[in-house]
Amino acid sequence: MMMMMMMMISGETYHAPGLCGPGLQDIRALNEEMKLKCSEQELQEMTAMMGEVTKAYQRASEMIDPSIPLVKYPRTPGYKPHPEDNPYNAWAWRCDIKGAPTGKLAGKTVAIKDNIAVAGVPMRNGTKILDGYVPEFDATLVSRILDEGGHITGKSSVEDMSFSCSSILNSDGPVRNPHDQTRITGGSSGGSAALVAAGLVNMAIGGDQGGSIRIPASFTGIVGLKPTWGLVPYTGAASLDPTVDHLGPMAKTVADCALLLEVIAGYDEGRDSRQTPSTTVPQYSKLLDEGVAGKKIGLLREGFEACSEDEVKTVVGQAAERLIQAGAIVKENIRANAQ
The missing domain is CATH 3.90.1300.10 (Amidase signature (AS) domain)
Structure with missing residues (x-):
């Protein structure tokens, strides 16, 4: 019963006030809402027990998550520019x-x-x-x-x-x-x-x-x-x-x-x-100065069909030609040809 009440208190209706846990008034109100018919002594005992459990939860929530890398370089939040x-x-x-x-x-x-x-x-x-x-x-x-x-x-x-x-x-x-x-x-x-x-x-x-x-x-x-x-x-x-x-x-x-x-x-x-x-x-x-001699470069033939613009085709063709001049092997659909 205590666990059920704690789950209810941690939801939208009740909120634990800091390290003290839910107060007696919270427990009484929940008792009425759920029609649990607990005695006053039982409510007081639950309040004390929940307070201790809440303290343990609070300590756990304050611990540093070891999976989160430490932030090594100082910074401020910055600002949204005008x-x-x-x-x-x-x-x-x-x-x-x-x-x-x-x-x-x-x-x-x-x-x-x-x-x-x-x-x-x-x-x-x-x-x-x-x-x-x-x-x-x-x-x-x-x-x-x-x-x-x-x-x-x-x-x-x-x-x-x-x-x-x-x-x-x-x-x-x-x-x-x-x-x-x-x-x-x-x-x-x-x-x-x-x-x-x-x-x-x-x-x-x-x-x-x-x-x-x-x-x-x-x-x-x-x-x-x-x-x-x-x-x-x-x-x-x-x-x-x-x-x-x-x-x-x-x-x-x-x-x-x-x-x-x-x-x-x-x-x-x-x-x-x-x-x-x-x-x-x-x-x-x-690696930038090693050149492309001997490298295999594929051109996808279908990429130059349908909606492709003539200016784009020209520019890509010129780039392919420059790669060939630099020693690369340029072929259409090279993957398909390799099969």
Whole structure:
């Protein structure tokens, strides 16, 4: 009976007042409501017992969860920028978190897509549904960026729940393209792309389930990479589906993209089921000068049919030709041919 009463008290009708647990008046009222017909002595005994149990629950709730990584770098909650300080509406939130004094990203400013947790900083994922949510932990890649000297200056705007490839569905309004503010930026990582393209940060993190890094990167003329599935841990980011979730780098140059990937990639000690212990991280930044001679590159023939525009076909064809000149082997539907 006592357990049943405690469950009722912990619900919407009754609330335990701090460490003292529910008071005698609460127990009396519940006794009347449930028609339990307890004696006054029984009610007093239950009140005392519930108080002790509540104290134990309170102590347990105050314990530090060992599974939550410690927040190593000081920060304040930051602020929501005024429109005049947010010309492309690309910032979801501004903050100032300086990482280690040295590292691969020392001197680099970084924006984090607002579907990724940064401890102490609001995370909305582009939707009003998450208003008021403030993570208490850093996503794994946020910790890695800070450990390598990165300077996180804010969260970038995203499409509502990251579920669009435009840049017009963010709950705070559209993200405008820095090259032409009458045009869309692409999504859902449009804020990250706009901030990089406008030179407001050196690099940014995007998320990609169906083109959400690649589309805004192409719309703004920057470099964006959707990494191999499971290469970059998704720990601490809002998921659409584990089979298609990716986090990846966005920057103005291939070199910066490779450097950021080198920092954020790698096994996350079992926290992300997308990964295996065999996940390895080459030094991508040092592989850029190795060339593409002998590499096999496939062109999907069907991608140039139906709705494909002639200008797009031309540009992709020119890129393929340059790869051939550099020594790569370019074939249509290479996977099918290999079979």
